[in-house]
Amino acid sequence: MEQFFGGRIIELNRNWLYIKKVDWHLAGNEKMTMTERDTKPPHLKATSKKASAVVNKAVSSKLKAYYDDIAGQQVPDRFIELLDKLDEQSK
Amino acid sequence: MPDAEFKRDLMKQLPSLRAFAISLVGKMDRADDLVQETVMKAWANRTSFTAGTNIRAWLFTILRNEFYTVFRKRRREVEDADGMIAASVGVHPEQDGHMDLADMQDALSRLPVDQREALVLVTASDMSYEEAAAVCGVAVGTIKSRVNRARAKLSELLKVGEAHEFGPDAATQAIIASR
Numbered sequence: 001m002e003q004f005f006g007g008r009i010i011e012l013n014r015n016w017l018y019i020k021k022v023d024w025h026l027a028g029n030e031k032m033t034m035t036e037r038d039t040k041p042p043h044l045k046a047t048s049k050k051a052s053a054v055v056n057k058a059v060s061s062k063l064k065a066y067y068d069d070i071a072g073q074q075v076p077d078r079f080i081e082l083l084d085k086l087d088e089q090s091k
Numbered sequence: 092m093p094d095a096e097f098k099r100d101l102m103k104q105l106p107s108l109r110a111f112a113i114s115l116v117g118k119m120d121r122a123d124d125l126v127q128e129t130v131m132k133a134w135a136n137r138t139s140f141t142a143g144t145n146i147r148a149w150l151f152t153i154l155r156n157e158f159y160t161v162f163r164k165r166r167r168e169v170e171d172a173d174g175m176i177a178a179s180v181g182v183h184p185e186q187d188g189h190m191d192l193a194d195m196q197d198a199l200s201r202l203p204v205d206q207r208e209a210l211v212l213v214t215a216s217d218m219s220y221e222e223a224a225a226v227c228g229v230a231v232g233t234i235k236s237r238v239n240r241a242r243a244k245l246s247e248l249l250k251v252g253e254a255h256e257f258g259p260d261a262a263t264q265a266i267i268a269s270r
Binding site: 058060068071073076079 | 094095098101102105106107109110113114123126127130131134192195196199210211214215216242245246249251252
């Protein structure tokens, strides 16, 4: 893990760069405990609303494409035959 | 409503009924069984449908009820073996950001079923929040929050929002680099 402004860069695989602040406490016998918390740079906080709108739109269009692909497939004959049969029986 | 007219309207809804069923159950054969049950139930209850009202919402409600009946039964039989397998295996989207149907099916199957149906109805079936609320028998606000949660979870599962999703693909990058 790289040291960065007193914190550690913990995640670079996403668009955002998260920096985890690490507070070191010496607790006898040179044993160390860590407390960590996530921070997000302020300039990213400002754009996160816009970014999530873009992500929402992208997810929705992927799902819509998936759905439309199925809805665009030819309906199996069994359903038409079933409806014909049901219609015939009720006459 | 005359039978012929009802039959014609029902037929028109078959493609979207199938799409809704597959989105819910994830498997084509089981989805078609669900659609078949829905068609039979709908036909048997056709006199209770009021002509001029929303036949799609009416049919989707029948399909959804049928799904929950089967879903609950199946859950009792085997403790949702598919769901457990799905939850333990990670999703691996294609490197070039292209996603095929199987990836979406897989990701959908990982959403809680109430969130899954809400998201599919509103986002894919183009239902209004009010229509979706009527189909699911819950308040409009409930649908809205389910859709939001489902969308957030789905984007996480599909890794939408990562560099490779929005950034140029490998081929484009190569062209840019060669300039």
